[in-house]
Every structure is written in C-alpha cells, then in structure tokens.
Amino acid sequence: MAKDEPQPWKIPPIVQELAGGVQDEPPSRYVVREQDRPAAAAAAAMPEPIPIIDLSRLSAAGGAGADELVKLRSTLQDWGLFLAVGHGMEPEFLAKMMQLTRGFFNLPLEEKQKYSNLVNGKDFRLEGYGNDIVLSEDQTLDWCDRLYLIVEPESRVVPGLWPSRPDAFAGALREYTARCRRDIAGVVLAVLARLLGLREDRFAGMMGDGDAMTHARFNYYPRCPRPELVVGLKSHSDASVITVVLVDDAVGGLQVQKPNAGDGVWYDVPIVPNALLVNVGDVIEIMSNGIFKSPVHRAVANAESDRVSLAMFYTLDPEKEIEPLPELVDEKRPRRYGKTTTKDYIAVLFETFARGARAMDTVKIPAAESDSGLQASVK
C-alpha cells in the first residue's frame, strides 16, 4: 500500500455510535482474548477494610493524624491506591462534574467531532475527542470513547479543544483542575514524600517544574449487550506520578489487581459516594525504587448502563529524567529501575498499551532481593 493511502483500520469508530447498533455480539475488533475476558464471576469484592483515607485527618495533630498515616501506608503497600474522602470538594460540585461529563458525551456527534483527536480526519494526536491510538490492524479495541485535554500549565492549554458545550464545562473544569491539585494531588504528594522519609516538597516541587503537565481524560463507556466479551479500558498502569479519578457514582466498572500478590485476581473497586480514587503512577513506582507500586487496573463495560469517569494524570516535565531517587537506593535496596524521561516513557506507554503489554516492564531491572526488604524501609 502506498505510504499516503488511507489505512481505514487506523481510524476506529466512535464506540458510542457503534454501540447503538449492536444488539448482541460486538464486532470482532472489540472481542478480547479468552484469558482477558471479564467473565462475570471472575472479579472478587475487595476484602475489608476498603482503603478509604480521610485527607483532612492526615494533617491533624496527634493520634488521629498518626492513625490515618499508618492506614495510608498500609493501603499504599497493599493496593497502590485508596479512596480519598475529607478532600473538601462538595458533593454538589462532584455531581456537577459528572453531569457535565455526561452532558458532553450526550451531545450530537457533529458537535463532539469539532474536538476530534484525528487531525484532518486521520492523523492521531493525544488531545481531543475520539479513541486511543490504533497502531496495528489486529489491535483489540477498547469499548470506550474519551476526551483528552491538557489542563495545566496554562501555557499548554489549547483553548480551541475545550468544549464550548455544555456551557458550564470549561469553567467547571478549570475549577476542578485547581481544586484537585490543591486539595488532593498536593496533599497526597507531600504525604508520600513523608512516608518515604523525604522532604515534603520532594515530589510536589517537581510538579511545578518547567512544563510539568496535568492531563484530564474523560472516559465514556457505552452500554454493551455482551460486556463479558469486551473491556472498557484494557489492563494498564498509569504513566503518571499519581492519578486522581472521579468515578461514576452509580455504575461500577473499575477493577484492580493487588500489586504484590502476582496472582492476577481482579477486584472490583467499590463506589463510595463523594470519594475520589487516588492511585500511585509508574513515576512514583520508579522514583520510590519500587517501595510504592503502580497498580494494574482496567475498566469493564456494563450490560445495563453506560458509565463515565474523569481521570487527572499528574506528570513531570517531558524532558525530566525519571529514575530511582538516590536517597532510596543503597546496598540493601539496589536499584530496581533504569532511567527514562516522561516524554520517552509516555511514547513507550502508547506502544505497549496498544498491544496489551506494560510500559513498566521496559524499565524494570530484575530483582535480586525480596520485596519484603524494600517494604521494611518505608518510614
């Protein structure tokens, strides 16, 4: 095929449009391999206690703060994620964000296509509305559409890509971006540093450096008559420093594996009203030299309802080197990860994600010591 001839498989359909016409089995491009299918009975309920952390208690003086810190440490080691409450964002505001997300995806297709992530209808770019990049003809496609926007720093915002409808969308996203950074990301990064025995601003400081960007990803998972044959978003871990996710308050679908268990069991993340999910990303796993693990997760589709979520990915300057922090490497805890940069790592992530592999495996140095040695060193 000539180089500039169109390759139709590179241009995936909008799943929401496609789903409307699917009565039974989804098209074969969406049907996942037998071993990756979310068979209805396979996901287990998360064992008690569900990791819920009250952020307002973390800074409390005395016993309450110390107890919450202990709980956070064990949650991070067991799961690499937690549900954050006490963040100060009002339930009405979170409900509004969910409503605006639904409002955008419910707009007519022509309106949404104004923000298409395919330039000239064919060349993929990260930002905009559409699907993830398709890199090969036999790639299994996810049962999901998404709107991807860079929301910080201001100099990187492309205003033309921000939806003008629903009316309140852009204003609410700006407010959500500011509050999410101040009330969640900032607080969590300071505590993560503390738990590792580092200065409080060790991670938070990097987030204000150069072109450190925050990416917002609005996900829309249409209803699927045979949800057991597809995945909403295939198994992955996030390339971020940390991720904050506002999940649908009515429809579940997020599943996670226990990072150190290695048993491949999927657990359903429960819906906790007004709680935001915070997960460790690959950058913290690398910088913490594996003390904190970036959990593998996925989203499954649902037979009865569509579902939305909004993920905020906090990343570092694209050129910044990412490697284990020297303070966290010593003889007892040899270096577990090679060196990369945000820019290179994200490029690898797209390629590995498309073929269902993990970007993390490209930087891992095979372990010579047991994980328990690493965990004992968490402060």
Ligand SMILES: O=C(O)CCC(=O)C(=O)O
């Ligand atoms: O939809 C969800 O609950 C998870 C979304 C997610 O993992 C992502 O956007 O990276």
Ligand SMILES: [Fe+2]
């Ligand atoms: Fe994710």
